[in-house]
Amino acid sequence: MAVQADPRLVAELETYGAQDVLKCYHCGNCTAVCPFSKEPFIFPRKSMRYLQMGLREKLKSNLEPWLCYYCGECSEQCPREAEPGETMMSMRRWLTAQYDFTGISNLLYRSWYMELLGIVILAAATGLGFYAYGTAHGSIHVYDGANAFLPSSFIHAFDWTMGSILGTFLLINCLRMWWITMGRDPRVKVTPAMYARRAWLLLLHFFTQKRYSECDRKGPWRHHIVLMLSYVTMLVLIMGFLPLVQAGPKVNWWVHALGYAATAGLLVTVAMALLGRVRKTRTHYKHSHETDWIFLIMLFYVALTGILQHVCHRLGSPYAANVLYLAHLMGVVPMLVLEVPFSKWAHMCYRPLAMYFSHLQIDALEAQGRDVAETLPA
Ligand code: SF4
Numbered sequence: 484m485a486v487q488a489d490p491r492l493v494a495e496l497e498t499y500g501a502q503d504v505l506k507c508y509h510c511g512n513c514t515a516v517c518p519f520s521k522e523p524f525i526f527p528r529k530s531m532r533y534l535q536m537g538l539r540e541k542l543k544s545n546l547e548p549w550l551c552y553y554c555g556e557c558s559e560q561c562p563r564e565a566e567p568g569e570t571m572m573s574m575r576r577w578l579t580a581q582y583d584f585t586g587i588s589n590l591l592y593r594s595w596y597m598e599l600l601g602i603v604i605l606a607a608a609t610g611l612g613f614y615a616y617g618t619a620h621g622s623i624h625v626y627d628g629a630n631a632f633l634p635s636s637f638i639h640a641f642d643w644t645m646g647s648i649l650g651t652f653l654l655i656n657c658l659r660m661w662w663i664t665m666g667r668d669p670r671v672k673v674t675p676a677m678y679a680r681r682a683w684l685l686l687l688h689f690f691t692q693k694r695y696s697e698c699d700r701k702g703p704w705r706h707h708i709v710l711m712l713s714y715v716t717m718l719v720l721i722m723g724f725l726p727l728v729q730a731g732p733k734v735n736w737w738v739h740a741l742g743y744a745a746t747a748g749l750l751v752t753v754a755m756a757l758l759g760r761v762r763k764t765r766t767h768y769k770h771s772h773e774t775d776w777i778f779l780i781m782l783f784y785v786a787l788t789g790i791l792q793h794v795c796h797r798l799g800s801p802y803a804a805n806v807l808y809l810a811h812l813m814g815v816v817p818m819l820v821l822e823v824p825f826s827k828w829a830h831m832c833y834r835p836l837a838m839y840f841s842h843l844q845i846d847a848l849e850a851q852g853r854d855v856a857e858t859l860p861a
């Protein structure tokens with residue numbers, strides 16, 4: 484089949500944050516120093532080449548951007564300052580948009596003001612909707628129990644409805660990732676037994692970010708794993724135990740201790756990431772896409788308003804607690820709606836999937852007796 488080159492590809496990736504791609508002259512230094520580059524996944528030089536040559540379909544079916552954890556070694560060693568690490572990051576954003584069937588991801592990544600507009604509209608709709616419900620069914624001076632402004636049973640039902648819808652979108656996008664990187668390539672014949680045998684990799688890489696921990700620089704991994712586990716802990720508490728989290732005055736200590744630890748984890752790691760990006764303390768903080776700022780600021784806002792409304796509730800100020808709860812929900816809804824299926828949080832699923840798929844590709848090609856270095860798709 485003829486391979487089509489698209490000369491607009493570099494310019495397109497630049498809107499996703501790619502930097503100085505055309506400076507690359509393919510010396511291969513970046514691939515030599517990359518701690519994760521190993522046959523058959525040799526990167527980042529190959530991905531740079533696909534991009535420079537405008538090989539859209541090859542780049543689209545490429546798993547390698549997900550196998551990069553942005554340690555920054557390649558960018559530091561590049562003699563041409565072609566920023567291969569940042570280009571791999573921009574490819575992850577671009578791939579997220581390719582997997583997304585709605586086109587929303589593409590819109591958010593390419594236009595920060597559209598993302599801000601989406602946040603404002605969703606925040607306003609959330610605020611108005613919950614305020615109308617709260618005043619119609621209770622009093623803003625009551626936090627919990629009878630006549631509560633935002634009763635936990637109502638918020639719980641809302642969370643599950645929103646979670647189911649967003650989960651469905653994310654699942655469809657994950658299936659599209661599978662189709663684009665694996666399913667549509669007739670050369671990769673993966674049997675159901677292979678899928679089952681390697682399924683444990685999904686859990687391993689989701690919960691431990693194991694590959695990241697193998698990087699020489701452990702700092703970013705520790706930071707990342709605390710952020711990710713704090714977020715997951717909070718998600719489990721909210722989705723599974725909201726009535727206990729919100730109840731009072733009796734404190735359920737195991738729920739609250741986990742909640743406090745997760746909140747502290749989120750606030751500290753997000754504050755560190757924001758400071759790092761302001762000061763450009765690490766290579767991967769040197770270039771920040773608008774969506775990086777928006778994501779971090781929203782996450783910090785949500786964690787801060789969440790703990791503040793809780794403190795007000797505990798201190799016996801139901802009015803302040805309800806106002807802060809409303810402000811908190813006005814951050815939570817846009818953050819989850821825009822980030823879970825279409826942006827940064829979707830990466831939490833795409834990374835372990837890429838690890839899983841990369842092992843399956845090797846298994847399938849080896850089972851066919853083929854040289855994986857020569858025949859790997861992408
Ligand atoms: S990105 Fe830099 S280090 Fe890598 S091949 Fe190109 S010029 Fe060499």
Ligand code: SF4
Nearest residue numbers: 517551553554555557
């Ligand atoms: S940023 Fe690190 S992991 Fe990513 S391609 Fe460069 S050297 Fe490899």
